[in-house]
Amino acid sequence: MANVYKNAKLNLTNTNATTFYTAPTGNTSIIKSIIVNERTNAASTLTVILYDKDPAASGSPFNLYTTKPITALQTLELLDKPLVMKSGEVLQVAAGHANRLMLTASLLEIS
DSSP: OOEEEEEEEEOOOOOSSEEEEEEOOOOOEEEEEEEEEESSSSSSSEEEEEESSSSGGGGGGEEEEEEEEETTTOOOOOSSSEEOOTTTTTEEEESTTTSSEEEEEEEEEOO
């Protein structure tokens, strides 16, 4: 078994649902932290959805946050416990406004 520590980063430049992270085939991923930062001094919202497989292949959505308020210039930790993702599961995010939110996740991939 190999353990690989990684991070994922995303600047939400639009309001479309965007894939933030996909657990690699054959791996289990443990998301330790997801930090969101509002960088423009204007509040927004964030939606975070975990899919049991690729949403383009009819994956089922499981909402973690639905239009979570993010205040102006706020940095917020979204997880208070680790999130385990199985092989092929997809984490998508959508911002309420373009060009305001940035996300960073710290994670462990176990193969």
